[in-house]
Amino acid sequence: MHRFKSIVAVGLVAALSTAFAQEDLADFAKSNSERIKALFDSIDLQKPELASVQAAAVKQDWGKACASLVEYYQNTANPAFPSLLPKPQVDAAAIAKADAVLNDTFTFYDLTDKVPRRPEGGLDWNHTGPNSDKEWAWALNRHFHLDWLLDAYLTTGDAKYAAAWDAQVRDWILQNPFAEPEKNPLVWRGLETHFRVRAWARGFYALQHEPAFSPETRILLLSSIPDHARYLRNFHKQTSNWIAMELYGLAVAGVAWPEFRDAAAWVDYSVGRLTKELDAQVYPDGAQMELTTSYHRVTLSNFQSISDLLQRAGRPVPGQFRDTIERMWDYLAYTLDPTGYSPLNNDSDSAQNAQRIDEAARSFNRPDWTYIATNGNAGECPKDPPSRGFPWAGQLVMRSGWQKDADWAFFDVGPAGIGHRHADKLHLSVVSHGRDVLVDSGRYTYVGGDWRRYFVGTASHNTLLVDGKGQVDKPYSVTEPLDQQIVIAPEYDLGYGIYDSGYAGLEGTATHERLVYYKRGQYWIVLDRINTDRPRSITALWHFHPDCTVALGNLTAASTNDGAGNVRVVPSEGVDWSVLVVSGQEQPVIQGWWSREYNHKVASPTAVYKKAMDTSATFAWLIVPSEGVPPDAKIRIKSVGDWVDCRVKIGQTRDRVRLLFSDEPRKN
Numbered sequence: 001m002h003r004f005k006s007i008v009a010v011g012l013v014a015a016l017s018t019a020f021a022q023e024d025l026a027d028f029a030k031s032n033s034e035r036i037k038a039l040f041d042s043i044d045l046q047k048p049e050l051a052s053v054q055a056a057a058v059k060q061d062w063g064k065a066c067a068s069l070v071e072y073y074q075n076t077a078n079p080a081f082p083s084l085l086p087k088p089q090v091d092a093a094a095i096a097k098a099d100a101v102l103n104d105t106f107t108f109y110d111l112t113d114k115v116p117r118r119p120e121g122g123l124d125w126n127h128t129g130p131n132s133d134k135e136w137a138w139a140l141n142r143h144f145h146l147d148w149l150l151d152a153y154l155t156t157g158d159a160k161y162a163a164a165w166d167a168q169v170r171d172w173i174l175q176n177p178f179a180e181p182e183k184n185p186l187v188w189r190g191l192e193t194h195f196r197v198r199a200w201a202r203g204f205y206a207l208q209h210e211p212a213f214s215p216e217t218r219i220l221l222l223s224s225i226p227d228h229a230r231y232l233r234n235f236h237k238q239t240s241n242w243i244a245m246e247l248y249g250l251a252v253a254g255v256a257w258p259e260f261r262d263a264a265a266w267v268d269y270s271v272g273r274l275t276k277e278l279d280a281q282v283y284p285d286g287a288q289m290e291l292t293t294s295y296h297r298v299t300l301s302n303f304q305s306i307s308d309l310l311q312r313a314g315r316p317v318p319g320q321f322r323d324t325i326e327r328m329w330d331y332l333a334y335t336l337d338p339t340g341y342s343p344l345n346n347d348s349d350s351a352q353n354a355q356r357i358d359e360a361a362r363s364f365n366r367p368d369w370t371y372i373a374t375n376g377n378a379g380e381c382p383k384d385p386p387s388r389g390f391p392w393a394g395q396l397v398m399r400s401g402w403q404k405d406a407d408w409a410f411f412d413v414g415p416a417g418i419g420h421r422h423a424d425k426l427h428l429s430v431v432s433h434g435r436d437v438l439v440d441s442g443r444y445t446y447v448g449g450d451w452r453r454y455f456v457g458t459a460s461h462n463t464l465l466v467d468g469k470g471q472v473d474k475p476y477s478v479t480e481p482l483d484q485q486i487v488i489a490p491e492y493d494l495g496y497g498i499y500d501s502g503y504a505g506l507e508g509t510a511t512h513e514r515l516v517y518y519k520r521g522q523y524w525i526v527l528d529r530i531n532t533d534r535p536r537s538i539t540a541l542w543h544f545h546p547d548c549t550v551a552l553g554n555l556t557a558a559s560t561n562d563g564a565g566n567v568r569v570v571p572s573e574g575v576d577w578s579v580l581v582v583s584g585q586e587q588p589v590i591q592g593w594w595s596r597e598y599n600h601k602v603a604s605p606t607a608v609y610k611k612a613m614d615t616s617a618t619f620a621w622l623i624v625p626s627e628g629v630p631p632d633a634k635i636r637i638k639s640v641g642d643w644v645d646c647r648v649k650i651g652q653t654r655d656r657v658r659l660l661f662s663d664e665p666r667k668n
Helices: 001-033 033-043 047-057 064-075 092-102 134-141 144-156 159-175 190-206 217-233 240-256 265-279 294-313 318-334 354-364 369-371 449-458
Strands: 103-107 110-112 388-390 395-399 408-412 428-432 435-438 463-465 485-487 492-499 510-519 523-532 535-541 550-553 556-559 564-570 578-582 606-613 617-627 632-638 643-651 653-660
Touching: 001 033, 001 064, 001 463, 001 510, 033 064, 033 217, 047 064, 064 217, 064 428, 092 144, 092 159, 103 369, 110 463, 134 190, 134 564, 144 159, 144 449, 159 217, 190 217, 190 240, 190 510, 190 606, 217 240, 240 265, 240 294, 265 294, 265 318, 294 318, 354 485, 369 653, 388 485, 395 492, 395 510, 408 492, 408 510, 428 564, 428 617, 435 564, 463 510, 463 523, 485 535, 510 653, 523 535, 523 632, 523 643, 550 578, 564 632, 617 643
Parallel strands: none
Antiparallel strands: 103 110, 388 395, 395 408, 408 428, 428 435, 463 535, 485 492, 492 510, 510 523, 523 617, 535 606, 550 556, 556 564, 564 617, 578 606, 632 643, 643 653
8 A cells, every 4th residue: 555655656756747748848959959859860669669859859849849858757667776765774974975065065076165056056076175186076976975975865755855866966067068188177087977877877867756857957967977978988088997888888888778769779889898808908918008906906897897787677788797807806806805895905095895706706606715704714725835927917915814813915926007106116015814014005195295195106105216216107018828837835925026227317227026935824035036136225124014113223124013914124244234223114114104095194113124135135024914913024035046035924923944045936
């Protein structure tokens, strides 16, 4: 009975709104005649279900044509965009975020600002936020806040949120006619266009039976879709995560509004172009070629979303889509650290991906992913050693096991990536007993200047500076795997890499070779070799997570937090290092900072080792993980050609490890 009454009520609302719409829309159509004519020129009026719309359009009765189109959408279901959405799981903080939007106050990238209004009353859509950051303006024009308003409406049923959604869309469209690239770059750009289409499609169908979603705004929104599709079709990027997002937006436009004459062509182009792009920007080992975990996930999400969208719309999904998407999920699963986070490499944010991987495991029938995502509490244990090498990406993930308190490390020996890269080759991150200890410093900002240079530069990573100079940043990818540089055995892992592309502003030549040996569950040996044509000053950096308390002693640097995962960093004996811990330094150079996500930075202790060298030299580091304060340890090496003999002492344990320092690393 209750369900029947609700359906009758919805039908009554629809009928009333249509009656009012025809009268109101006549004046609206007159004042927007060119826009309205362009809209109906772009719709396939030959579709039988649009007969009443066509009849009015033929007579150029634009008010009636608009009213009939509004009524059509109120009474037509789109299987890919159901109008009766399940209530989202929205908490009080999310409602507060939507309430702030009602007062023109927005929060993007942890920065809150009130967007000023123009003299005629609308929002200033070019406002760059409190820090004058274009990223803030782009976030505003991506219409993320429309989802906040919609979720608040669906959760509370309060029409004020729907009315605000309506007002925001109307204001944006009337202020921002179509513009080609660079003509209005804060508003019309591929990424923003893609995000708007997604937000608009969701709200358009979810609000179909809400009177606060006005007939005029519905028509305005529909009239802007061909412009959005035109931009995405003609001005998308040719590669990188951008093309995946932009063409997903184009596919959404075609599936959400199949009434447009070109809708099928939008979808066909998107699918065809992205099928080729899967090969062009995803390595055979599953890594997206930007080699930035956050953008890997963004690209994967868009490829996955297109696949899901096609399935909901009843369209075929190319087999290549599923195969490549599975490889991308596999990469994300096997790089996951014990706490469920992905590596913080290149321009990444710290991201918890365990739940996403667990959900993907069910879709792809991959119980090994479930096992990884749940720390062995469900699924099936992966075969072979728990470490994984990605020879095309040039990345080695070392781990002691799959449990939550396992040790884990990430070593980068591969290409820089085709975008969003940092000058950080041979960087090493370490998790000890389930806690981040030695870290990549993150991305912090895209605003040019000293802070951007620090976070993308070598100085914010666990590698070496030569005469105070960092690595040269240049994009590159590989055309063959680095198989010989990664070895995974039952009891140990090996990774080798060389940086030989020069140091920015350095006189003469210098190269850096690094080999990492991991004795599973016990320790890491890091061998560094500097080949140089003249005397040099070397700076070795070990960045600790900001939660770590770091103490120095006998040239070792150790995190010492009770009851937590820690490491001790021990330089090889006989090397005259000087060492100090730097945290939150801005002068004379920026050092000792960590960024969890965009616009976030905190002071972070960094062990800075320095030494002079007269000629080429090899030296080593021993990294000992432990729960609680790490034990005392020593490492001594003897180099004979490419063979390095390492003597390790940790407490009462003594080991001898002989390593071949080359691109075919072997151990005796």
